[in-house]
Amino acid sequence: MTWLMNYLATTNPSSQSSVPSSVASSSRSSQSSVVISSSSSSVIVPASSTSSSRLSSSSLRSSSSSSIISTAPTLVYAVNSGGGKVNYNGVEYQADRFNTGGTANSTTDNISNVAEGALFQSELYGTFGYAVPVTNSTYSVELHFAEIYHTTVGKRSFNVSVEGKQEMSQTDLYSLIGADAAYTYTVNNVQVTDGKLNIDLTTLVDNATLAGFAIYSSTGGKFVEPPVVDPVATSKENEGADCVLGTAPAATSNAKLPDPFKKYNGARITSKAEWRCQRQEILKQVEASIYGAKPPKPEKVTGTVSRTQITVNVEHQGKTASFSARIEMPSNVSGPVPAVVVLGGFGGDTATIKAEGVAIITYDPYVVGAESGSRTNKTGAFYTIYGNRSTTGLLAAWSWGVSRIIDVLEQSGATILKPDAIGVTGCSRFGKGAFAIGALDQRIALTMPFESGSGGVPIWRGIPGEGAQSPSSAYGETYWLGDAFSNYTADTKRLPVDTHQIIALVAPRGLFIMDNPHIANLGPKSAHAAALAGAEVYKALGAASSITYHSNVADGSHCAIRPEHKAPMQANIRRFLKKESATTGGLTARSNATANINDWVDWITPTLN
Incomplete structure (x- = not known):
């Protein structure tokens, strides 16, 4: 890993003002990216803008078995965190689901490094997790990020674990890629043995964030659609379980008590x-x-x-x-x-x-x-x-x-x-x-x-x-x-x-x-x-x-x-x-x-x- 990072640094020197060294696209569709990997994780970096100073130890784990990834496993499931259904790099990302906790937010800012920015314009932030139902198998997980809120270094820090193993630590997206730029981190060799692929984000400083993720498998792993819950069966405990809800609005600072009659869409109930x-x-x-x-x-x-x-x-x-x-x-x-x-x-x-x-x-x-x-x-x-x-x-x-x-x-x-x-x-x-x-x-x-x-x-x-x-x-x-x-x-x-x-x-x-x-x-x-x-x-x-x-x-x-x-x-x-x-x-x-x-x-x- 060290020799490859040093090589990239010497052959592609870049300054803080250059195009951020983010993940511009999936390793499965980009021919202009270098993939730096360990036996279990990788970061895809645009070859034209790689900077060793941007590839911080908070998001990379070195390994003597580093290699270039060239295989293309089969898509299992993809989610747009905090948003609705979108397409990115030929993959259809489903509306946000399978999460516990987190608050949705979005921006209309243009996202650099990608031709299709919609996936990176929404986020789920906070301390939260996903439990995606899949068959027991081996998977790789692409985690997508963008810093759509902070504009200076040191304002955000968080950890990411996949299947209970910490894969990213003390991550500050702005220090890695700057503002409004796409970044993807891939975790390989994820073993699922309990029917759920778990992704957990923990806030250290002002909110962990995730734009979306895609799960792949080259060993036959599959997504398992959970059974539809009969609303009648839960109506006594939670009478609104069958309500179709939109996306909650982004949180804003408000010294007053929020209006209990205001719906997600901003309208107030009348009946x-x-x-x-x-x-x-x-x-x-x-x-x-x-x-x-x-x-x-x-x-x-x-x-x-x-x-x-x-x-x-x-x-x-x-x-x-x-x-x-x-x-x-x-x-x-x-x-x-x-x-x-x-x-x-x-x-x-x-x-x-x-x-x-x-x-x-x-x-x-x-x-x-x-x-x-x-x-x-x-x-x-x-x-x-x-x-x-x-x-x-x-x-x-x-x-x-x-x-x-x-x-x-x-x-x-x-x-x-x-x-x-x-x-x-x-x-x-x-x-x-x-x-x-x-x-x-x-x-x-x-x-x-x-x-x-x-x-x-x-x-x-x-x-x-x-x-x-x-x-x-x-x-x-x-x-x-x-x-x-x-x-x-x-x-x-x-x-x-x-x-x-x-x-x-x-x-x-x-x-x-x-x-x-x-x-x-x-x-x-x-x-x-x-x-x-x-x-x-x-x-x-x-x-x-x-x-x-x-x-x-x-x-x-x-x-x-x-x-x-x-x-x-x-x-x-x-x-x-x-x-x-x-x-x-x-x-x-x-x-x-x-x-x-x-x-x-x-x-x-x-x-x-």
Whole structure:
């Protein structure tokens, strides 16, 4: 490798102002490119502009077995990251799919070094990954890049791994190719043994980026089109699963809370009927930027329900996992009863819940997603199924676990517990979990987060000014949040969504937020702001009385059971779980922890037909 780089440097000296030494075209179609390769990777460089100073060690790995690649394997599948279907060098790149996380962006700038620039004009950026279904075989992967945002060196740095092996490290595209220029990196000898070819990008400095990729095989490897998911099968958990969504707009800095009524295309919804798919657009942005993706129901979920325990068994793509939850039935009640899932046994007033004739399901979130793991080695039932390097955070994983519990309840015949009358509660970190669970499964009838703090109800945009736990601290404490949230810890104004829109995901179902105004680290002012803005969605949907917020309490102890919360909790349980007449609603904040909605909202709540 060294001799070839030195040779190129001496025979083709170039300056920083010359044509960038990027990948102008595929090695399969360009005759004017020199391919510098190791046994497992290569970079294609236009011969007329090669510069050894541009071929940094951050993207090349030398090998004594370096060679010139001349074979042309068969195309398996190609994807245009962050964009629609395009053609490049005779290859049809499909619209973006199979990704978890990432935010789409595009430019109209001309891309140098290529005749067909459309592929390089769009990108997916952030910390994200792809899992492309293929047969077990050996592949090569062409990774396409362009620096369409930054205009100076040192502004971007990221790593790229293929099938768990790091192939590019500390990559700064501008230092390699300058702005608006195409660059391609090829990884060879990729062995797939689990039916998925994984490509993972990790942000080091201001967002990893990918324009697209193409997968080839000379050993008979093939793409496997996944089965079409029956929308009806997932409609209860996610009623908008069948909505056809466009591409989310590029994220822009906005100090105000994003408009929950604005669609991807910039138009605003005008009817309640549109909310189903509007909710789906918000959900996808929340998953992409905050939680990570929550997968739909696995291929097989079975289990048992008794008066003391629920067992859950999951099978998916050859992998299995099991867990259980304890049940406490209320006294002197016969027949199937409603139930509240209590995360870690640590949430709202369980005595009041049971006194209402409602069962308690004590759910240990750590058996589904353990905090003892790390972002590169996540553990628990969820990660057993979806991989220990999944970019999905604990809050979405915990939600997945509760969804599987409800699956088993639905299959049980409803002889003990009513699957259509399930609530959820938790305090502190489990309050974050309860909030996410209610947002991510529409079968939850009543969501009751308790002092959830940063990563829960409080708006991210308000936290830095309130003295609450910082976004970077909440992200770094453990992997509650999806890996992609790392892109926003330094500047939450760039988030495409905020927590008022997570409240909107719960609407119009029951929501009772319990907060503590005495601990600034919990962000009670920001939580009140979220409730005020989220309540506008409830109002637009004709469900203003279905959201209750209460922080006017005297006891400032964290997660203390308070008498002020008892009456509104009883009312919410009676209305949303027992289907009885009860008066709910109202946003009651203590005077020292209030927000002004006009400080955060610059949109007008529409009257929906």
